[in-house]
Amino acid sequence: MNLSLHHIMTTETKKRSFFRSPQYVFGFLLLLVVPQLIAITSEFREGFRPFKHEPVRVPFSWDMFSNRVERCALEWSPPLKGPEGALASLKQFGTTLEWDVIYDHVDNYRAMGLWLCGMGGPNNGSHVRLKCFLPQGTRIEDDIACR
Amino acid sequence: MTSLAVKRFGGWVDTRCPRASLTYFRRAFATVWLVYDVLDIYFHGTETYLWSVGAPNLHTQVLSTQIVLVFCEAILLIGWESKYFFLLAFAARAYEGHLFAINDFLYYSVVALLLSQCDTENLGRERNPKAMAWPRDALILQTAWIYLSSAFLKLNPAFLSGGDLFVRQNYMATALKWHYPSFYRQWISTLAGNAVMAWMAVVVESALAFLLLAWVFAPERRKIIRPLCVSLVLGVHLLGALALNVYFFGASLIVQVFFLTWEPQKSALSL
DSSP states (O other), X not given: OHHHHHHHHHHHHHHHHHHTXXXXXXXXXXXXXXXXXXXXXXXHHTTOBTTTBOOOOOTTSOOTTTSXXXXXXXXXXXXXXXXXXXXXXXXXXXXXXXXXXXXSSHHXXXXXXXHHHGXXXXXXXXXXXEEEEETTTEEXXXXXEOO | OHHHHHHHHHHHHHXXXXXXXXXXXXXXXXXXXXXXXXXXXXXXXXXXXXXXXXXXXOHHHHHHHHHHHHHHHHHHHHTSSHHHHHHHHHHHHXXXXXXXXXXXXXXXXXXXXXXXXXXXXXXXXXXXXXXEHHHHHHHHHHHHHHHHHHHXXXXXXXXXXXXXXXXXXXXXXXXXXXXXXHHHHHHHTSHHHHHHHHHHXXXXXXXXXXXXXXXXXXXXXXXXXXXXXXXXXXXXXXXXXXXXXXOHHHHHHHHHHHHHTOOOSSOOOOO
């Protein structure tokens, strides 16, 4: 009984001392640092140049709000008939706070708008209306008939 | 030279710090993300995102990962075997980040992995509870790197011209019918107004990064540095929440800076 307790305690001490050793800490920190260094260097490989060219999305590069984005308000007029009632805008798919459904390019909004037209059946007379904002400081509006 | 560096590194590994700041941060971090995950399940937030980008049906995988995360965060809030539950939370969030690589999930997985190395329990049971200081310092250095890298990558034409903030804020005003005050609405309708905000964001994020580095490397100045760090982190993320619809990531970074830079004078707290 005493022997097994001693064995457990010794093993426990050894285990603890390894997890608190400089070698372990160094290895652990390396595991964190290396992927983040690779991520930031990847940004340069992908074309990022300070003051000249935007970065792209690279995990662990911490590129919050750095990429070039376009955003659109997407609506259907008249609203589409969906399985859970009328669908008037893309906003209805998400929640206004935090989980809003977004894309980074006007083309994606346009494609999504036309794809969802199919919910209302063919030739339902509805139109996809886009109000888009571009990083050049411009607004574009588009009106496409559902096909 | 090398042996001196090894010696100093060994000394840093052996350094202790008051456990209270890590315990409070563990609780605050768990609370923020518990609320996030419960609401995410309720509103199908992540699932809708995945659907909207045409991902295959991942309902079972996403929901089971979220349930594991909620379970971990509830246990972490209580504080039982925290190291193991942080490791489990790290694995679950890293998997969620693999399915949907947003910065919020990647940030969470890095912080949870670092917290899995921290002593954060038994705060009230010991007379002078101490913890290893290196995971706390590493967490602060990680936070500094996040802000520094983020500020550096913002040095690009789309952001500095004000274009990025113009797009995001006008989208929110139009698509989400965001209730900006009229003077602010006018301000964000021009590139010049957004450019001023963009440059301010870069300056504030860089300043925050350097202040956090100074907190680690100039301990004698911590009493001056901390209020500055807390003010800047509050300013950045309150604006991020009110103007840009980012809540949980910001809240998590606020509690991270607030608690990790806190050094209680009397650490024998019983809570």
